[in-house]
Amino acid sequence: MDHGRLDHVVHHARFERLPASILHRLGNDPGAAPEPLLQWATGQLAGLATPVVGPPAGARIRHWSAVLQLPTTAGDVFVKANAAGFGHEAGLLDLLARRAPGTVIAPLAVDIGRGWLILPDGGPTLADQPLDDPAGAWRDLLTGYGRVQRRLMPLADQAARLGVPDVRADCALSLLPAAILAASDPVHGEHALSQAEGERLLAAVPVLAELAGELAGSPVPCSIEHNDPHPGNMFARSRLLFDFGDAVVGHPFLGLAGGLRHAAEDLPGAAGIPLLRRAYLEAFADLGPADRLHRDAEVAGVLRHLPRAATWLRTVREARAVFPAYLPAELRELQRGLRALTARAR
DSSP, rough: OOGGGGGGGTGGGGGGTTOOOOHTHHHHHTOOOOHHHHHHHHHHHHTTTOOOSSSSEEEOOOOEEEEEEETTTTTTEEEEOOOGGTTTHHHEEEHHHSSTTSSSSOSSSSEEETEEEEEEOOOOOOGGSSSSSHHHHHHHHHHHHHHHHHGGGGHHHHHTTTTBOOOTTTTTGHHHHHHHHTTTSSSEEEEEEHHHHHHHHTHHHHHHHHHHHHHOOOSSSOOEEEEEEEEGGBBTTTOOOOOTOEEEEEEEEHHHHHHHHHHHHSSSSSTTHHHHHHHHGGGGGGOOOHHHHHHHHHHEEEEEEHHHHHHHHHHHHHHHHHHHHHHHHHHHHHHHHHHHHHHHOO
16 A cells, blocks of 8 residues: 555645655755745845844754744744645735734735745743643633634635635545555554554444534534644743644634643643633633533544544655654544543433
8 A cells, every 4th residue: 555645635736836845855954944945034024124133043844844943133033834734824824814813923924825934933832931820821722712713713714715624524534544544554653553443443434424414513613723722832922822734624613622631731630621611612602502512512522633633644654753653643532532422422
């Protein structure tokens, strides 16, 4: 089986000219600064009267993106280039900054066709600072996230047209066979999905399709879903999320379970998690009865592992080798979540 063919299975046609891997373009040198990106950023910043005053202060290069920290006369900025599977981020941030100001840090410049962007320094993240009140910080993160999702609902169709992966209805479910195939690749080593595990997941497709249909009928409209809300992706001062490379168009509750899982790592015991869930759902209380919102959150908590798995299909096989546990873990969590949801329904 040719696992390499999966490297392009979910790349949007808008970005087919972008590299499948930034590292491949740089000859697998994680410390190299992409010269064309640096030249573009230098020109853009000079045009904004904030010229670059030195070499990159830092560079983070991975298969899916390159991020450079550049010193300018107005302070540091961050320049990002995305690989093909994540090329939508520049256009999405541009859309959100224009149509929903205050929901994201506005980019200083974007090249939508090449998936490049320049962002001002948003300061430390929530993860960079000790939390005096972890429960309060998580309540702020999730309730603020819910309010942002409400504001972004009218932009869902436009975001999908820009190339943001569309996982509404059962779109993500259609990628399950490809995800199973990729997760069974020997590149995942001891974490690789077994044949039996893959067969059990395929056997669950009818039930998953029912759940996808149920969520599609939710009274809560679809929105732009960040798909990875956690303290490391949120600025401490502004409480705004960044890094929208994993973003999808889908039900807003898809990110809730992931956020709650991260919250459980910061909170003693599990007592605070139901309170956080209720606080988040209050942002949608006018759209449907509480029991329906709670059920939708449960269903989304299971289905969220499909777009999370699809994120790994948007990168190259070598990236999955660097993080071998991630893709198989999402599929195993999908199976566990489905079993738990089914057991609660009995």
